[in-house]
Amino acid sequence: MTTFAIHTYGCQMNVRESEAAAKALIDAGLAQAPDEEAADVVIVNTCSVRGKAEDKALGKLGLLCATKRTRPGRVVGVMGCMAQRLGEGLFKRLPALDFAIGTRCAERVAPAVEAALQGRPTLALRGLHERPDAPSGHVAGGFSAFVTILLGCNRRCAYCIVPDVRGDEWSRPARDVLAEVRALAAQGVREVTLLGQSIMNYGLRTPAFDADDPPSPGGYALPFPRLLEAVAAIPGIARIRFTSGHPAGVTDELVRLFREEPKLCRHLHLPVQSGSDAVLARMRRGYTREGYLAAVARLREAVPDLALTTDVIVGFPGETEADFQATRTLMEAARFDNAFIFKYSPRPGTLSATWEDDVPDAEKARRNQILLGDQDVRGAALNQALVGTTQRVLAEGPSLRNKARWSGRTSGNKIVVFAPPPGLRPGDLLDLAITRAAPQTLYAD
Numbered sequence: 001m002t003t004f005a006i007h008t009y010g011c012q013m014n015v016r017e018s019e020a021a022a023k024a025l026i027d028a029g030l031a032q033a034p035d036e037e038a039a040d041v042v043i044v045n046t047c048s049v050r051g052k053a054e055d056k057a058l059g060k061l062g063l064l065c066a067t068k069r070t071r072p073g074r075v076v077g078v079m080g081c082m083a084q085r086l087g088e089g090l091f092k093r094l095p096a097l098d099f100a101i102g103t104r105c106a107e108r109v110a111p112a113v114e115a116a117l118q119g120r121p122t123l124a125l126r127g128l129h130e131r132p133d134a135p136s137g138h139v140a141g142g143f144s145a146f147v148t149i150l151l152g153c154n155r156r157c158a159y160c161i162v163p164d165v166r167g168d169e170w171s172r173p174a175r176d177v178l179a180e181v182r183a184l185a186a187q188g189v190r191e192v193t194l195l196g197q198s199i200m201n202y203g204l205r206t207p208a209f210d211a212d213d214p215p216s217p218g219g220y221a222l223p224f225p226r227l228l229e230a231v232a233a234i235p236g237i238a239r240i241r242f243t244s245g246h247p248a249g250v251t252d253e254l255v256r257l258f259r260e261e262p263k264l265c266r267h268l269h270l271p272v273q274s275g276s277d278a279v280l281a282r283m284r285r286g287y288t289r290e291g292y293l294a295a296v297a298r299l300r301e302a303v304p305d306l307a308l309t310t311d312v313i314v315g316f317p318g319e320t321e322a323d324f325q326a327t328r329t330l331m332e333a334a335r336f337d338n339a340f341i342f343k344y345s346p347r348p349g350t351l352s353a354t355w356e357d358d359v360p361d362a363e364k365a366r367r368n369q370i371l372l373g374d375q376d377v378r379g380a381a382l383n384q385a386l387v388g389t390t391q392r393v394l395a396e397g398p399s400l401r402n403k404a405r406w407s408g409r410t411s412g413n414k415i416v417v418f419a420p421p422p423g424l425r426p427g428d429l430l431d432l433a434i435t436r437a438a439p440q441t442l443y444a445d
């Protein structure tokens with residue numbers, strides 16, 4: 001039997017499209033390889049968000065293409081954001097490549113593999129203004145699943161390549177989302193994470209796509225909070241998460257749901273990017289420092305145990321020491337549980353790539369280290385404060401470090417390591433008293 005492996009870089013959008021491609025390959029009669037080395041077909045799902053992400057994927061693809069010299073029948077393909085961005089050019093760089101499939105058309109992967117096995121290459125790209133295909137197939141067996149509800153992005157933050165590789169924003173019809181979640185619940189899935197770049201925009205209409213997809217009763221997109229309620233009403237679903245947030249979407253409705261809907265996890269990923277108004281304006285983020293902190297304050301007041309995580313970019317063009325210090329103080333004021341900190345990387349075709357990348361790399365690295373250091377201290381203190389509390393944990397399975405113990409997650413998305421009671425299954429919920437905290441882990445001994 002022909003076997004395949006998919007190596008995924010980038011965000012959850014890519015993880016989700018890799019899963020949809022894997023499901024289609026399994027349906028076409030292929031089997032998941034035990035490891036990448038053994039696979040007859042290897043697919044790299046790529047990310048373009050920073051230059052380094054593309055370099056890594058290109059390096060990986062170069063090595064894989066080289067293995068074809070000693071394994072002539074092997075198929076090597078690429079999908080995702082870098083495939084969308086570089087398209088045809090990838091075949092010039094990598095002459096041995098069998099196929100390149102862009103974003104929003106994971107259904108093209110299985111036919112491309114079939115063609116490659118017969119020696120024919122494929123290039124498939126969906127236009128950025130074309131109505132996308134949402135990934136819908138899932139590989140059976142898990143207790144937790146991603147569901148893509150909003151594709152593309154219209155925000156055009158000055159630094160960001162995502163709109164150029166994932167196209168126009170489009171809300172999937174609610175009926176499709178709900179049917180997918182119902183089917184997952186029927187297969188035993190207990191937790192769903194809804195995905196979208198600027199997910200709280202879910203439900204805004206895309207007039208250009210309405211002709212293909214006219215609204216039907218109860219069918220088209222619902223406003224985001226209504227969709228959350230509809231997902232919460234599906235029997236079998238115990239937990240709902242979503243990502244990524246934007247302060248403009250922190251409406252009274254959403255705050256109320258965080259407070260009142262027990263299935264909605266008490267965690268919000270709310271990327272801030274910078275704490276300086278001057279930088280936020282140049283980034284075109286659409287909020288100020290004060291506006292962001294006001295959204296956080298409303299959330300904290302209604303939901304004191306909400307965990308908050310964020311993304312930050314250091315070294316954006318023109319970022320001064322004072323701008324950087326403003327980011328530091330904002331992070332302290334917002335009391336983030338966790339933060340992903342990135343060094344600015346100019347991306348071809350974006351607005352900020354036309355400006356001088358004037359913060360030297362060593363300075364970006366210094367600012368990165370300082371924010372990471374601050375965050376370690378803050379995260380450890382916030383975890384320490386959970387010692388002595390009881391947390392409801394969704395059991396995931398044996399812990400990686402010590403197989404006799406299990407790990408699971410709190411509603412706030414923190415990892416808890418504990419001794420499993422007899423008969424515990426992945427996806428079960430249990431209440432655990434937290435006895436000890438490390439910077440990235442809680443323990444219930």
Ligand code: SAH
Nearest residue numbers: 159160197198244271311312342343344345
């Ligand atoms: N849609 C999400 C972000 C998706 S990209 C949002 O707006 O919240 C994930 C993260 O990568 C961003 O939050 C940002 O912090 C980072 N990022 C995006 N473009 C970048 C660039 N050119 N250089 C460095 N980091 C970048």
Ligand code: SF4
Nearest residue numbers: 153155156157160162
């Ligand atoms: Fe990129 Fe901004 Fe869209 Fe996020 S909201 S994907 S940062 S353009």
Ligand code: F3S
Nearest residue numbers: 010011047048049081
């Ligand atoms: Fe990367 Fe594409 Fe996601 S650029 S961050 S994989 S949307």
